[in-house]
Amino acid sequence: MSGFAWGAFGGHLAGTACAALAVLLVAFAVGLRTGRHRVVDVAWGVAFTAVALTSYGLSAGHGDSGRRLLVTVLTAVWGLRLAAHIAWRGRGHGEDPRYERMLAKAPGSRAAYAFRKVYLLQAALVWLVSLPVQAAGYVTGPMGPLAIAGGALWLTGLVFESVGDRQLALFKADPGNRGKIMDRGLWSWTRHPNYFGDFCVWWGLFLLVCDAPAAAAATVVGPVTMSLLLTRGSGKALLERHMAERPGYAAYVRRTSGFFPLPPRDRVPPRERG
Template identity: 30%
Template sequence: MLDFLWNNGILRLLYTSVGIQWIGCAAAVFFKTEKFYDLTGSATFILVSHLAYESSLMTRRQSVQGWLVFGWACRLGSFLFLRIMKDGEDKRFDKAKESPAIMFKFWTLQGIWVFITLLPTLLLNSERRNPPIGTRDYIGWGLWTLGFILEVVADAQKSMFKNNPENKGKFISSGLWSVSRHPNYFGEMVLWFGLYISSSSVFSGLQYLSVLSPIFVSFLISKLSGIPLLEAAALKKWGDNPAYKHYIENTPVLIPFIKT
């Protein structure tokens, strides 16, 4: 049993992911800063994905998957890092910075999040079968492209809105934000479902259970660390604003054009 836990290639990637976070956590606790938390997470995505690819057959499918993960991680990591450097803080860490135990929890959870999110890609890279590129691959890559574009455009629109001095103290309700209150998060969910679908073209048996990856991402976004926190903060800030009340009454929370 111990031999399996140590020598299993997939589990070693989990240990690597969590281990990197523990190193980052030690530095973050020492300097009492959260500024490189998201950047470290994105770098871990790149490293763990690359390590899995290095031991793969390096097929066309595996190469495309690797580049898609790399592109997403570079874009999001740099975006979040530049944002926190500009803002000066991440309010999620207001209490955590003063508590090494809470910081340890945050960083450990990030390592587990990276691993679970990457699981379909890791299984794809561990697979020795290489069926021809087919419909499922193109559907998955297409969904990744759609999700990535939605996320990038939504983030860019919000950044431009916030950088305009005339919009100080206002909420964005234009562009993609006119059809969804969280279009960037919707894009994030779509792209990870896309990567699962493309990976599944080589799956068999229990490997299909790695659908846990996009489901886990969607759960985090919609129920835990994403939408609930932002919705509560927005309601606290603009809850008495009639325009904001009209916006939330007429704009879907997540899926564009579809109110739930």
């Protein structure tokens, strides 16, 4: 069982909070200048990367060097890929309708409301979700089977969300698919391969701290929070409310798993159905 440098870890938490806040403050300035607060979605992945890099620097001399490097690289690869994908997807578009609706209800200054309800909230969530990434740098023992399993789960998640995003982008790029529901490839196995991928990524990163059980127990709030965001917050639940009235979506819901990948129900031969 590995040890954990509790004193050093506790002392570094303010530094990582400042890193997350700094990225979101820059994003806020960009949002004000451009009039498009959708930039915060790009900043989400960048902020996780900034927290991981800050934690890597602060944890030097405290935790296992291999684990410190691995958790930093895995977080940065995920965060920067996500940021680049969202930036590419949003190029040439105006404000995100979600933020338009939110800011239309602002009681007073729209900028102040956006700062409180969007940017500060995102900075706090980045810091909270990334607690296992921060803690992994302070695990003193070498990586064991749990860390290896975490790396494998992270890779599964990254492949799932990357392939899912690519499949959806190609589908939308075909004018013949306008108004249709994407139900091919990974999207025939789960209605949200990208969100399922994020789920795997963050539980995989959590496993990297599980060689120190007490630290894992103290930071499990990170992947739990991400899971709730993906399934009940701004992820799956919000998107499905938006898609509910689309022609063909109800049928897609009936035949396709809501989150965890499962074989499409309409592919089961009639004689095997109950």
